[in-house]
Amino acid sequence: MTKSDVKYIQSLAHKKQREEEGLFVVEGVKMVDELLLNFPDRIVRIFAIETWINDRTEIVKKYNSINCIDLQFLERVSFLQTPNEVLALVSMPTIELIPSFSNGLTLVLDQIQDPGNLGTIIRTADWFGVKQIICSVDTSDAFSPKVVQASMGSLMRLSIFYLELDSVLKNLGEVPIYTAELNGESLFDLEFRQPFVLVIGNESRGVSEKISKLATKKITIPKLGNAESLNASVAAGIILSHASR
Amino acid sequence: MTKSDVKYIQSLAHKKQREEEGLFVVEGVKMVDELLLNFPDRIVRIFAIETWINDRTEIVKKYNSINCIDLQFLERVSFLQTPNEVLALVSMPTIELIPSFSNGLTLVLDQIQDPGNLGTIIRTADWFGVKQIICSVDTSDAFSPKVVQASMGSLMRLSIFYLELDSVLKNLGEVPIYTAELNGESLFDLEFRQPFVLVIGNESRGVSEKISKLATKKITIPKLGNAESLNASVAAGIILSHASR
Numbered sequence: 001m002t003k004s005d006v007k008y009i010q011s012l013a014h015k016k017q018r019e020e021e022g023l024f025v026v027e028g029v030k031m032v033d034e035l036l037l038n039f040p041d042r043i044v045r046i047f048a049i050e051t052w053i054n055d056r057t058e059i060v061k062k063y064n065s066i067n068c069i070d071l072q073f074l075e076r077v078s079f080l081q082t083p084n085e086v087l088a089l090v091s092m093p094t095i096e097l098i099p100s101f102s103n104g105l106t107l108v109l110d111q112i113q114d115p116g117n118l119g120t121i122i123r124t125a126d127w128f129g130v131k132q133i134i135c136s137v138d139t140s141d142a143f144s145p146k147v148v149q150a151s152m153g154s155l156m157r158l159s160i161f162y163l164e165l166d167s168v169l170k171n172l173g174e175v176p177i178y179t180a181e182l183n184g185e186s187l188f189d190l191e192f193r194q195p196f197v198l199v200i201g202n203e204s205r206g207v208s209e210k211i212s213k214l215a216t217k218k219i220t221i222p223k224l225g226n227a228e229s230l231n232a233s234v235a236a237g238i239i240l241s242h243a244s245r
Numbered sequence: 246m247t248k249s250d251v252k253y254i255q256s257l258a259h260k261k262q263r264e265e266e267g268l269f270v271v272e273g274v275k276m277v278d279e280l281l282l283n284f285p286d287r288i289v290r291i292f293a294i295e296t297w298i299n300d301r302t303e304i305v306k307k308y309n310s311i312n313c314i315d316l317q318f319l320e321r322v323s324f325l326q327t328p329n330e331v332l333a334l335v336s337m338p339t340i341e342l343i344p345s346f347s348n349g350l351t352l353v354l355d356q357i358q359d360p361g362n363l364g365t366i367i368r369t370a371d372w373f374g375v376k377q378i379i380c381s382v383d384t385s386d387a388f389s390p391k392v393v394q395a396s397m398g399s400l401m402r403l404s405i406f407y408l409e410l411d412s413v414l415k416n417l418g419e420v421p422i423y424t425a426e427l428n429g430e431s432l433f434d435l436e437f438r439q440p441f442v443l444v445i446g447n448e449s450r451g452v453s454e455k456i457s458k459l460a461t462k463k464i465t466i467p468k469l470g471n472a473e474s475l476n477a478s479v480a481a482g483i484i485l486s487h488a489s490r
Binding site: 116123221222224226227228230233234235237241242245 | 279372472483486489
């Protein structure tokens with residue numbers, strides 16, 4: 001591993017650089033093992049300590065680009081607080097040019113700003129079989145290191161678009177748009193029928209006004225206690241679970 | 246504000262010190278305003294910048310112990326990345342000596358280690374009207390700064406116990422114990438009838454074996470997609486929402 005490798009990996013902290021290179025960083029034993037199992041062709045380069053490599057001699061034979069590094073190097077390039085044996089450079093998924101709304105459930109994220117929340121939402125969406133997520137252009141970037149770690153592999157299975165939400169949502173024809181809000185109809189009274197679009201809003205401000213206006217129906221998770229709000233990823237999980245019941 | 250004030254506030258980062266003093270730290274405009282509105286008697290001392298105090302002259306009249314500080318001091322004592330105008334020392338809620346299981350729903354947390362997850366679970370439990378949470382002794386401390394910020398006020402409304410889970414759960418008599426696991430009965434097929442106990446397990450290892458053995462029923466959130474697991478707070482929210490349907 002050279003100085004220029006260090007600089008190169010560090011540069012992938014920036015969205016512009018990730019897009020230019022078509023690469024993002026995946027870290028840690030668990031995550032890289034999942035990649036090796038499910039998406040081996042996506043791995044472009046691996047940097048790992050000796051013990052990690054020795055434990056996987058069969059698997060890693062296939063890769064020309066494995067770099068054995070020491071822990072000190074890993075610590076220099078890692079985005080984790082506690083670097084964990086291995087780091088991989090992974091090619092970004094290629095997605096369709098235009099999302100399709102005619103099947104299934106599309107999750108729309110309106111200004112989700114916390115990377116941990118975004119990663120958790122991606123993982124939750126993958127649990128419930130969601131295939132595409134449309135993010136507002138001011139939602140956190142899905143391939144930034146914190147989102148990648150929180151999404152735990154699910155990132156690879158979904159198509160994630162960044163688009164101007166109002167122009168997209170204005171052109172859905174018959175497909176209903178449900179927005180998660182504090183003053184809507186009870187989630188428990190709703191019968192979901194696919195295709196539909198579910199909009200989850202910003203962590204503190206909720207769904208923005210111009211998007212809320214486009215809603216076919218506003219839906220609310222009934223509150224029995226006193227909390228002021230629910231975390232965005234918890235709200236997404238609850239609604240997705242009821243929609244898939 | 247004196248040097249000893251700074252040291253004193255910093256010392257409340259430690260659980261032992263919080264318990265000795267019976268105090269914890271709440272920060273930020275939104276959280277302290279909620280306290281002033283709902284739990285004014287719990288506030289022992291306020292440290293705020295001038296503009297915060299000037300905007301609340303009527304409310305703050307009642308308090309003898311408001312200290313006007315500058316931003317620099319706030320930055321020195323704050324546990325937040327971006328300190329926000331005000332910090333309050335708040336007395337810990339006094340709770341019953343022994344939890345009661347004969348009514349409602351008791352949430353049990355088995356080794357929840359991430360403070361953000363714990364805070365989010367507390368907030369979610371409060372949304373669904375849960376009144377008591379039993380934490381294993383190795384669950385993160387509910388009054389640590391990160392949990393307090395993530396729980397957003399809900400911490401004040403619930404009784405939170407730290408106990409040896411297996412000895413508690415062994416003595417519940419007729420009250421059913423449901424554990425959230427990956428290989429249980431579908432959540433969607435269950436009819437919840439209170440009182441009952443719901444156990445949420447560790448972020449990566451799930452419910453521990455000795456607790457799982459005590460389950461009346463293991464329950465699973467049906468998976469339609471491919472994610473390996475759900476975040477602990479998302480899982481808690483989903484099960485609580487179905488239990489309150």
